[in-house]
Amino acid sequence: MNKFNSRELCPGVYLNSVPDGRFKTGKILVDMYLPLIEDTAAENALLIQLLGRCCERCPDYLSLNREMNSLYGALLSTSCSKIGDFQQLSLSISALDDRYTLFGEKLSGKLIGLLCDLIFRPRLEGEAFVSEDVEQERRKLLETIQAEINEKRSYAISQCVKLLCEGDKVAVDKYGSAEAVSALTPEQLYKAWINLKQRALFNITVVGELDVDFIGESFKAEIEKSPRQPYDKKITPLVAVDEIKEKTERQKVMQSKLVMGFSLDNKNNTRYSLKLMTLVLGGTPSSKLFLNVREKKSLCYYCAANNNSHKGYLLVDSGVEKQNIEQTREEILNQINEMKNGNITDFEIEAAKLAMAQTCGMITDSIGAMADFFAYQFFDDEILTPEQRAEAIASVTKDEIVKAANSVELKAVYILTGDDEEGEQQ
């Protein structure tokens, strides 16, 4: 059983810790949450890159990289993602544990100081970020946006989410639009930074043998310098429409992508029954989709189901040959109907529960997986350890799975496929 502690340091600022001496490294993860809105998505996305680039003390990326490399190649990373109605900006640092340095150097005490330098003392010019920093990071963010289309699977999934959740916050691009990024000014980014300090929800997760109290106190001292009025920590479930939206996009691709979006009832089903239903449907190599759509019918190379417990939707995504799209779609719906009708074997349920128990067991042996596991529960009513989560899933009954499956309704179908000529050539 992992020791896990969580407390609210001050309004809207939470500190979680998993003390663990088994690892060669320690990790501090700072997640910052802001509402995901069209008007501010781009500025927040660029802001987190600027915060990870340099600070007053290390005034350019080269001096910062050099500092990190001198700390035994400590890894600093930033990311921008979305979780429910929120844009999640993350900054994390992981470094070699003091016990294993070659010459007895102590690295651990420096990590939170460096993170605070980056978040609270960026390199500024008056009330603006430095324009050369803004230009470099803007170029990189625009290139990241341009490169999204290269990963066909994730591109198709994000297009389906947009179609399924049109009008909802979760449909907003996590980086905003390329146009919005291009229009940002250094002054606007400064205001976004002030807003971040005053209103963001902060969730700090510490894993390894690090001094958690020192980390908490250091962070609290910094955040309390700003007048705080944190956002509400609440996610509104998706309101599904009554139609099935369809969209087909054509690109030069050899393999087509079919992504189907479904609404779910996450009020009258627990997140555990929804999760187990999703696993039985398409979450493991012994799931209905894998065994029937891929193995038995050889319709596609992959076919998997994932659910979003915060917003309440389910996605089934597959990579298929163009001529098999229709048949795959029918077979996926057929498998969901089987579940609705209770045609689920004990073996299918047990296999999904076992897979979940195994996965939860493995999380505890990975520093990164453990940090992510706890951090991801930020918006949940209760925080579970991996063991507790496995137990909660194990206690779900077949009736609950069937009930969860009966709340699944098709709402969106997104297809990415080649031009007609290419399709005929195949």
Place this chain on the structure above:
Amino acid sequence: MKAENEIIEIANERLNEKYYKIKHSSGLTVFVFPKQDYKSSYAIYGTNFGSIDNHFIVDGQEIRVPDGIAHYLEHKLFESKDGDAFTKYAKTGANANAYTSFEKTCYLFSCSSNLEDNLKILLGFVQNPYFTDETVAKEQGIIGQEIRMYDDSPDWRVMFNLLEGMYHNHPIKIDIAGTVETIAEITPKKLYQCYNAFYTPHNMALCVVGNAQPEEVLKLVDEFVKPVPEKKIERIYPDEPIDVVKDYVEQTFPVLIPMFQLGFKADGSVKLDEKRAAGCEVALFAFASNSSPMYKQLMDEGLINESFGYEQVEMNGVNAVLFSGESQNPKRVAEVIRKHVRSALKNGIDPEEFEIAKKAVYAQYALELNSVQAIGGGLIGCEFSGRELFKCIDAISALTLDEAQDMLAFLLNPDRCTLSVVKGDD
């Protein structure tokens, strides 16, 4: 009378780890790396047989096999007379997979309980091939889909275009999965030929890492892996000129930002021992890390973004370094990298950068020791390359600047490189 197993304990005091290397009586090399207080285990069972091994002499018979057969064999081995291995793993919940690379094929699982049952499944299916005309024909569809999926991946295309530009004859330039045409030539007989040649204990290794002890692993190996006479395999690789085929290759692809790989070709006949391998890693870090002068120039000119990276490639007949990333101007990137190569060869690696690089590379290895998967992958990689994991780590701290400098000169010759670009239509 049973032959004895030969057990050696290998320890690293600085990192407080030890593992066991066992020469099993069957000829199989077995590694058991217990991780104190870890709940999970990871097992990887590999054969030194990959996509480049398409021409060989065994038992005096010269055999040429279709491109992609090692990967095809990997897929088919999961099936046996009494059902496929995934169904068996479903009963234990293990997370199982397999992969084929240029030079090896590995079967693996992670679990947090039932290690013994999982090992029985793993050893059982890998030891018992079952190929029939019908099952072999069925796989053509799924592997064809996999090949198409890779055809849509610009990262994959940019790499194989590069390898075709660098290598005249070496089979590294052939796609690991083969092509739709070559896999059509695969028959049960050819699969058995490969299996009988390469899936013998002397050509394989088993690593078990995590919550495991040597006795329990050996008991199962005794049961499943029977001694067979060692087969002499002679792998035939065509003569490979030292120069590249061409210095530039380009493909148009639906990407918004061009992707590139710049490959430096080194003498493929040189085998790297622990010291030389450490020299390569440290030298490349000092030369190309994110605090190097080269990185600074590329970034300042707006030529690269966070996707920039490098990778050292090493296998029978191949030593190379690939730089890769996204850029609006790949030709300029290549020019800048080559300029810095010339300067580093002439002026030497900066001593301060060298010290930083040693610590950072050492910490990367220490970080890998957190993960049962990374340890398993590291042990099997070292075994097939003729190196020992802890000697590799110790070689880093013992490395001298001159040794690193020699390896930089060995790896990077500015007159033997190829630039591969994938870019949009415009």
